[in-house]
Amino acid sequence: MGTVVISVDAALGWNCTDGQPPSVERAAAARSGWRRILELFESYEISATWAVVGHLLLEDCDGVHEHHPLAPARFAREREAWAERPELRHARELVEATVDSPADHELAFLPFSGVEFGHDDVSLDLARAECVGFFDALPDSLPAPRTAAFPGNAVGHRGVLAEWGFEYYRCAVPDASSSFPLANSARRLANATISGPPIVRPAIDEYGLVGVPTSVDFARFDGTAGWLSGRAIADPGIATIERGLDRVADSGGVLHVRLRPADVVDERDAARIREMCAAIDRAREAGVEVATVEAVAERARSEPPSTWSYPTT
Ligand SMILES: [Zn+2]
Numbered sequence: 372m373g374t375v376v377i378s379v380d381a382a383l384g385w386n387c388t389d390g391q392p393p394s395v396e397r398a399a400a401a402r403s404g405w406r407r408i409l410e411l412f413e414s415y416e417i418s419a420t421w422a423v424v425g426h427l428l429l430e431d432c433d434g435v436h437e438h439h440p441l442a443p444a445r446f447a448r449e450r451e452a453w454a455e456r457p458e459l460r461h462a463r464e465l466v467e468a469t470v471d472s473p474a475d476h477e478l479a480f481l482p483f484s485g486v487e488f489g490h491d492d493v494s495l496d497l498a499r500a501e502c503v504g505f506f507d508a509l510p511d512s513l514p515a516p517r518t519a520a521f522p523g524n525a526v527g528h529r530g531v532l533a534e535w536g537f538e539y540y541r542c543a544v545p546d547a548s549s550s551f552p553l554a555n556s557a558r559r560l561a562n563a564t565i566s567g568p569p570i571v572r573p574a575i576d577e578y579g580l581v582g583v584p585t586s587v588d589f590a591r592f593d594g595t596a597g598w599l600s601g602r603a604i605a606d607p608g609i610a611t612i613e614r615g616l617d618r619v620a621d622s623g624g625v626l627h628v629r630l631r632p633a634d635v636v637d638e639r640d641a642a643r644i645r646e647m648c649a650a651i652d653r654a655r656e657a658g659v660e661v662a663t664v665e666a667v668a669e670r671a672r673s674e675p676p677s678t679w680s681y682p683t684t
Contacts, residue, residue: 373619373659374667375651376627377419378541380520381405384459385424385485386633397633398459404635405465408644409472415648418475420664422520425483425505427462439504440497445484470513477663479518480505489525498528502535518664524585533578539668542582544569567614570624573671581668587611589630609646616654625667
């Protein structure tokens with residue numbers, strides 16, 4: 372029996388793509404996108420793994436963060452352009468709504484200010500500071516995450532994750548470049564539309580962490596992947612998901628789909644997410660189950676190590 376896993380990366384204003392923050396409009400729209408996704412997942416009873424940038428857990432801040440190694444520069448936006456835009460910087464109530472949802476979502480980690488751990492210039496101290504920031508911001512009322520995600524799927528500093536008690540993480544499909552997530556995502560999606568997305572399996576690493584690779588990025592980007600929004604008769608994103616669901620229904624494994632609230636800015640985007648949910652709902656009748664990263668990773672860890680591998684195509 373196959374499994375579909377949905378990962379949502381919630382970052383709002385902390386969502387950097389190729390080092391550039393999103394437009395204020397897109398970041399602000401991500402709040403309504405977040406709620407739309409929650410509503411749809413609730414109505415289709417789809418539980419997902421929500422990776423949340425740690426800073427969003429704060430109810431407020433002064434934009435100083437003096438103990439952070441990249442302060443004050445990294446937080447300059449908070450004191451300047453975003454000084455009057457707390458909705459781009461904080462989202463405690465959205466995280467609480469996510470955790471409280473009857474869909475039974477998993478809360479997962481994204482670094483405190485969205486630092487990309489996989490970059491060569493990210494030091495051990497910086498990675499640790501991003502973990503400290505996350506857990507300092509996490510209120511007692513919310514569960515401590517066991518799953519970590521990386522901005523842009525750029526995996527790095529897994530030893531630091533192990534220090535902090537994480538057990539699972541999301542990664543890219545092996546051999547996929549994580550250096551150019553936008554171009555790579557668009558190229559892979561183009562290939563995936565024809566042959567179907569990679570079907571993945573969790574694998575344990577040298578730290579004892581279980582990595583769950585991502586099959587497909589369901590993003591609709593302006594520009595690079597803007598064609599997705601377009602004029603094709605069949606939406607290639609939906610077609611890709613449907614192919615992947617067929618494959619896991621036939622032969623098992625995990626279809627792991629990644630998306631972001633910032634990708635849901637208008638009714639058309641919301642309709643695409645609804646279509647994806649409906650496709651997943653139909654696949655359930657063919658025996659496909661919906662699970663979180665934590666659930667599939669936990670299950671993988673209980674299986675004999677000889678069964679752990681990366682047959683990803
Ligand atoms: Zn702050």
